[in-house]
Amino acid sequence: MLGIGKVGWIEKDAPKAGPYDAIVKPLAVAPCTSDIHTVWEGALGDRKDLILGHEAVGEIVEVGDEVKDFKVGDRVIVPAITPDWRSEAVQQGFQQHSGGMLAGWKFSNFKDGVFAEEFHVNDADMNLAIMPKGMSLEQAVMLPDMAPTGIQGAELARIKPGETVAVIGIGPVGLMSVAGAAILGAGRLFAVGNRQVCADLATEYGATDIIDYKKGDIVEQIMKATNGKGVDAAIVAGGSSDSLGQAIEITRPGGTISNVNYFGSGDTIPIPRLAWGNGMSHKDIRGGLVAGGRLKMEQMVDLAVYNRIKPEKMVTHVFDGFENMEKALLLMKDKPKDLIKPVVLL
Ligand code: NDP
Ligand code: ZN
Structure with a gap:
């Protein structure tokens, strides 16, 4: 990212590992819609000459003296979020916000990201996971983010077995919400999107209604389909600034609205007053x-290895070589x- 709305190539010095850190050479990377918000909406504010990217798997090329569980040559999955584990936020249970709100998200936010020949990972023992032998790079690189x-x-939506759930937005994030909701036991599962390729995979992952x-x-469509009752939980995983309000409209009193969408523009997001029971609906709005x-990555590895999720099916375009990064x-x-x-693939 050269500046807001501008991308290109840049030369930087190779990163060096501190005592607890690792340097990783990527083997596969993927661009995220968040990179798009960051560059083209300027959603994080201005960033100059920042290397983008936070989804990577790679091979370790250097480790610090204090790193115990990883060595040069190991193939690793690198989480998009690499918290500072020695922080108060970790003791509060929210490592994502170590060092300040969203500050556990370092790559392509506060420091150079993974679209580089080599990149730096803080606290390797706490932030890396071994990529299992035999796992495809396409599958592995869907696990960091x-x-x-x-x-x-789906977790934030507190889904209980048999509940009715709606996922608004079925790009790769929402598709994984559909898969997560199915694992957690959703009964009827609405998936809101448009493109056929996404709708087909949502159905395969467990959606019952597109x-x-x-x-x-969508409010009218879902309210009609549920005979005016609405859903127990709504997950916002895409859409526009109106999507949160729509999620509130379709959720029953006492239900949960979970947001993982990155709202990239505007100062406020509307909440429909009446649908929120004039503030008294007991509808719980959460987001994260x-x-x-490391642990989160190891859990994702198990979900993939034991066939609970098939995230590689979301990979529709595969490029070879660094020079195709911009195209991707x-x-x-x-x-x-x-x-x-x-x-x-690199
Ligand atoms: P995509 O753009 O691929 O998917 C967005 C989905 O929303 C598509 O299904 C799209 O449908 C649908 N959509 C678009 N407009 C509307 C609308 N008005 N109403 C309902 N649905 C709509 O995004 P990703 O899946 O890649 O990412 C989703 C969001 O998650 C992004 O904002 C991203 O930045 C964020 N994100 C958040 C993270 C977190 O930690 N919380 C981490 C990673 C990403 P169609 O395209 O078919 O028209
Ligand atoms: Zn992302």
Whole structure:
């Protein structure tokens, strides 16, 4: 990112590992819609000459003296979020916010990201996970961000077996929310999107009803389908600044609205007063940045290895070589009909 709205190539000095850190050479990377918000909406404010990217798997090329569990040559999954584990926020249970709100998200936010020949990982023992032998790079690179973000959407929604759930937005994040909701036991499961490629995979991941937001108001469509009752939980994993309000409208009193969408612009997000029971609906609005860290990655590995999730099915475009990075990033910006997620192999 050269500045807001501008990307290109840049030369930087190679990063060095501190005593607890590692330097990783990427083997596969993927652009995230968050990179698009960051660059083209300036959603984090101005960033100059910042290396983008926070989804990578790679090979360790250097470790600090104090790193115990990883060595040069290990193939690792690198979480998008790499918290400072020696922080008060960790003791409060929110490592994502170690060092300040969202500050556990370092790559392509506060420090150079992973779209580089080598990148720096703080606290390697706490922030890396071994990539299992035999796991494909396409599958592995869906684990740093897409799988845990989407699944967190389902966790935050506090889904109980048999409950009715709606996922608004079924790009790669929302698709993983659909998969997560199915794992947690959703009964009827609405998936809101438009592109056929996403709708088909949502159905495969467990959605029971596809709602096309281009074919009418989604609130009306879901309220009609539920005989006016609405859903127990709604997960916002995409959409516009109106999506949160729509989630509130379709959720029953006492239900939960979970947000993992990154609202990239505007100062405020509307809450519909009446649908929120004039403030007294007991509808719980929650939202969060993906957790990151080693344990989360190891759990994602197990979900993939034991066939609970198949995130590799979201990879619709595979490129070879660093020179295609920009093309992959721009695909993520333009979202053509046949795209869910592009990956670049290095
Ligand atoms: P995509 O852009 O690929 O998917 C967005 C989805 O929303 C698509 O299904 C799209 O449908 C749908 N959509 C668009 N407009 C509307 C609308 N008006 N109403 C309902 N649905 C709509 O995004 P990703 O899946 O890659 O990412 C989703 C969000 O998650 C992004 O904001 C991203 O930045 C954020 N994110 C958050 C993280 C966290 O830690 N919380 C981590 C990673 C990402 P269609 O395209 O078919 O028209
Ligand atoms: Zn991301």
